[in-house]
Structure formats: structure tokens, C-alpha cells
Amino acid sequence: MSSPTNHLLVFAREPVLGRVKTRLAADIGNEAALAVYRELLAITASAVTAAQVPATVWLAEAPAPAADASTPRPEWPGLPWRVQPPAESLGERMSHAFEQAFAGGASRVAIVGTDCPGLTQQLLHAAFAALASHDMVVGPADDGGYYLLGLNALHLELFANKDWSTATVLPDTLADAARLGLSVAQLPMLHDVDSGRDLATWRAAKAL
Template sequence: MTTNKQDQTHLLIFAREPMLGRVKTRLAAGIGAEAALAVYRELLTHTAQAVAKAQIPATVWLAEALTLPLASNEALPEWPGLPWRVQPAADSLGARMAHAFAEAFAAGATHVAIIGTDCPGLTCAHIAQAFSLLTDHDAVLGPADDGGYYLLGLRQLQPALFENKTWSTPTVLADTLADAQRLNLRTALLPTLHDIDSVEDLARWRAG
């Protein structure tokens, strides 16, 4: 990264390869693996469009990348124009996220945010708002209505935010906010959005 203003921001995208039987497993239990894969591809497309419109430097971090025939300097079909990495084989989601944040900060970023690919309500405006809030806050969180979060933004690595969490449970957001308060971090919240993890989530999304 260079030191110009744009390159001081960096977006991390945690995603999976769109592979049958390896994405949206909770959803697949209710609608079948093929239908769940189609939903995941739809969510990938939506997220990629929001990221492209945000025009912020970004890196895709793939979980359990098993079938990629691409060289590391080739773009992924789902993420045209974006560099990608494979998430480390860490024990927890928190450790993998902390690793990605650490790499971005080490490369020269001063404002870093991470998103997943489960949130159909995410727009480029939410991403832009997160980085705007980071100009005068230490942390920014985008709450998900299931008790997790769809975005986390930081101005420096805060290891405690990634430790001692029971990931993918309704306590993640509250525990993260409690840690941020304990660390005296100036924290801002984005609008609450919906993640798509279950049949009920999907039905609510389709109903508009």
C-alpha cells in the first residue's frame, strides 16, 4: 500500500468458495444444498456489487479454499479485480479475523473494516459510513439482528475484540461491545441489518 489517503483505508471480505454442500449449511438443512448454493451465489453477487460501488481497496479472504486452480495473482470470478488470500488454519473465526486485520495494518492501512457475505441489506453507503465514522472513532460495528455483527471497523488492532467469544451465537455483538467499553474505545454503531443463515431468515428476506 502507498500512503495516499485512499490507500489508508482497506476492506477485508471474509467469504467462501461457492461450492455445493460447503456453504450455507444451516440453510441447506431446510431447503437443500443446491438451493442454498444458489442463495449464497446471490449473496456473493450482492456483496461484490456493494464493494465495487464503495471504491475502497479490498482483499477477499477465503475460508477453506479447496478447489482454486487460479494463481494467486489472478482474480476470482466472483470478485473481479480484487486480490485474494486464504484464511489461516486458525482455531477460531476470531483468530482468522485478527490475522487479516494485522496484515492490513502491517501493510500501511490506518482504517480497516471487515465484512462477510451473509447480509443482503449491506450497501456501499454502509461501507462508506463505516470508514467515515472511523475518522473520529476507534471502532465501528454493524449490528446484525441475530446478535452478531456484519461489519467491524478499527483504527488499530484490538486483540481483545477477537478473543473469548462464542462465535456464531447471539452474544457476539454484546460481548464485543463490552470489550470495547472496557478498553475505552470510542465506538459507533451502523444501522442494524439482517443476516441470512436460516430458512426463516430467507423467508423474511424474500417477503421484503
């Protein structure tokens, strides 16, 4: 029997003024929000690189008219990148990325964003290890969403009919998993940074 093939999907944006962390920017301004996003990108990239898991970065928009996937992105050294296809919802974009990873030969696929400063290589390793004995692994965020979702097979129901960016995402996803009869492993709960209040909570925790 062949060994399972892991693949990590990273949903990200290019660090461009006025196009990242818009909820945070409403509280602290565009320039400060961009600086925070660059910090979060560096944390995520460090965890992904240290984990040494095959990964693809999916950018929310094409970075420049002349850029293509053969051009390395400075925030993601050595990692291939693609552009998320046009879709009506985040769920559709995520399901497409999962579909592409499974079609490419991966047997265990996980997705992360770039909002969680607590993400580490150890958590990424734990996620893929959990998929050895569970159908699904989730990393709960304390805002009611999740910072990581991992699967052994694509289940489109997990990405449909969600009110994205609200506190209902995780409970609705877990309810779908239960209806599908999926065994679920949960990672430690972490804190996402999406607003000025989130940022203050993160800074306060770092100061301890």
C-alpha cells in the same frame, strides 16, 4: 499529515455445493442454499466494487490445488484474494486479516462477510467515515452478531473468547470495547441470512 488509508476485508467462501450456507442447507437443501449464497455473493461484490475502497477477499479454503492469488476469482473481479490461515476460531482468522491489513499500511480497516443482503456502498462509506472520529465502528445484525467491524488499530481482545455464530457476539464485543475505552460508532441494524427462517424474512421484505 498524510491522508488515512482505508482497507476492506471480505470473508467469503467459494460457491461450492455442500460447502456453503450449511445451516441454511439443513432447511432448504444444498442446491437451493448454493443458489442463495451466489445471490448474496453478488450483492456483497456489487457493494464492495461500487464503494471503490481497496479490498482483499479472504477465502475460507483454498479454491483448487492449482489456484494461487494471481488467478482472478470470477465472483470478485479485480480484487486480490488470499486464503484464511488455519486457526481454531473465526476470531483468530479475523484478527490475522486485520493484522495483515495494518501491517500493509492501512490506517482504517473494516471487515464484512457475505451473509447480509442489506450491505451497500453507502454503508461501507459510512463505516470508514465513522472511523475518522471513533476508534471502532460496528454494523449490528439482528441475530446478535455483526455484519461489519471497523478499527483504527488492532485490539486482539475484540476477537478472543467469543461464542461465534451466537447472539452473544455483539454484546460481548461491545463490552470488550468498553473495557478497552474505545469510542464506538454503530451503523444501522441489518438482517443476516443464515437459516430458512432468515431467508423467508428476507424474501418477504423484498416483496414489500
